[in-house]
Amino acid sequence: MAKDKKARAETHVTVMALANMLAAIVDAMRDVGVPNDIIHDFLDRLTALNSVSLSGMPAAIMGDFVDVIRGTVADND
Template identity: 50%
Template sequence: MGKDKRARADNRLTAIALANLVAAIVDTMQNTDLPNDIVHHFLDELDRLNTLMLPPTGAGAFMHFVTDVLRSEAAAND
């Protein structure tokens, strides 16, 4: 039982690390003054690939949430 609990905790840490990585990439894209449509395209592609590769619950739902949060930070009308 202890190993299962540790594995779940490790999975959560991995998911958080991936979310931080994507957030850092988006932040860097915005800081280099890339147009927001490029940022949105990146997030759209990430979301599309996650939909293809991840289950709709668990990790897939988490990554969809992450991309939605990051998408809301980039203006849509620039």
């Protein structure tokens, strides 16, 4: 049981690291003046790649992260 609990804790850390990395990438794109439509294109491509390589709960979690981050980027310039 202890190994399972430790593995779950490590998985949560990995998931949060991925979310933080994605947010940092989008923040850096915004900081250097990348237009919002290009950022949305990046997020669209990420979603497409995730749909090919992920399924089930991992796909849902990454989809939620992308949706939250997408919500921080305006739809227009």
